[in-house]
Amino acid sequence: MSTITRRTRNSSATNGAANKEPDENSTDRDDGPTKSFTFDNVTFYATYQEMVTAKRQRNQAMLIQSGLLDAKAALDSTVAAQRAASAATARGIKRSKAAATGENLPRRKSSRLAGEAAPNIFVESESGGRIQTSGVDTAVEEAVLYEPQHYSGRVNDGSPLSMEQAVNNCGAKWVNDDGTTMDAANQFVETLGSVVREYRGAQRHASPTTVTHNMQKDLDALSLDDEANVAKVTPERIYSVECNPSPHCLIVCAGDKLGYLGIWNVDQDNTASQEASKRGKISTTDGVHLFKPHSGPISTLSWNESGSKLLSCSYDGTVRMLDVEKQVFQEVFATYNDEQIYKDKIGFGLDTGFNSWVQCMELDQRHGRDGDCFFLSTSEGHVLHIDTRAKGQVTLNQKLSEKKINTVSLHPNGFTMATAGLDTTVKLWDIRKMSGTSKKIPKTSIASQNAGKSINSAFFSPSGKRIVTTTMANTIDILEDAHLSSGLITKPKSRIRHDNITGRWLSTFMAKWRPSSSTFADECFVVGSMVHPRTIEIFSGASGKLLRGIQGDALTAVASRCCFHPNADKLVVVGGNSSGRVTVAR
């Protein structure tokens, strides 16, 4: 291959060893007939163009000879066959037919949220983008016009968001226009509440979590073949997926690029729901319910231990908490700029403009597992610690990097923290040695490892013994006892070659540990993959070996963000893709 020379900028970048044949360069603009052109040291060509043509023919012949074209054709046809065989599932949320043809419609929330008694102003019908309303047109215009503009385009002024508001924020495009969506959402939240109560009750007479006796057997049993285990849960590309911890009921939530939160009751009895929908009771969303508590990508979702609260962290600079029992999205943290009107806010002065956003969240379990305290990392290299108990405060604001920090992870010992990000390193810190606000980057961390390329994620394993990192250098590294080492870590315990180049349209891969009920030797993690046919991969932490590549008809796209169910009796793995679809393997 090294003799193939192409002249585009990119090919010379990707094929650094490309031989530049000097005559090609030196005679680039000289087609004069007085010279002859040498190629392959054999043939003489009268003109430059003839030489180029010959070269192209040679290259073509080489491609055919190499079998690359055949291989590509074979791959293309298998991919095409897969595409044809499995069209995207229709299960889950649907685009409203009326809205599909038009641009974004004015939201109903305008008049509702403004608190105006504006009866009868509803979008009655839409066709071809034209909106017919009942009620007075000017009133609609005013309602839209005076819709309050919130800080940085956030969904509201930071006050608690009711379930109804969160549903209405979704806009007409994704809300079923049969008017039953709200009922369905209400009913669903009731269901969620009873799931939580049941789980709490079970926890009270707790027996130790079921221990998996034969990991490999459980892994082998995972299946991705049932189409009923796929649903469109969010409108846009998924940034985060998480399972409610209740083992009694499989409830999966996903957050997307635009701040939508979809919660899917996977085993909702669809026949019953369709019966009900015929009676006009609830809508047929296949157990999927859509809310919009944020205005930017939801980067992290985390349930508290009892499954009663869901924390969502977004690039929009806010962290919200869905309280299942109170049925409200409470804003527990938000960044603001340094205008004096915000001086009483917890996040005052933490938003420094366009290049500043909150990148990720990690719950701090040191003071109970209710989600009261958490760490945040920012696009500007800060790590924050927020304590929402009492009045709520920023208890740590430390700059740790010049570049974006993609993840923070706290060791179970409660003081070793791992950060990883665009500065191409994993760094370990002792948070006991940090306090308050510091803009100075500490000169030394306890230990660090340099991947050479950006690091998508670095997480401590449940035992704390290991760290798994996913890097843009196309590796997954497993470090062992990194929290006990110091200085530069030159060699990971094991290094897995893994294609992590997802490009700009897919969320980056982040290998995630199975959270519980695994022994130290059984620790394993899940990660998405670019492999054809589409696969969700599970690796052993101890050996770095691939334990299982889950494939099946139900997985038709790359699952960029994956997670395990924390404590279902049976092994459950969930993946979210770039079009908002969630796939459950079990």
Added chain:
DNA sequence: CTGGGCGTTAGTTGT
């Protein structure tokens, strides 16, 4: 040393 520009990547939706 920084920032602009470009290329890569996969899947859905509209024509």
Added chain:
DNA sequence: ACAACTCCACGCCCAG
């Protein structure tokens, strides 16, 4: 079938 659209990723090159 095919083209358009996505564009809060990141690496690399290259100009200033």
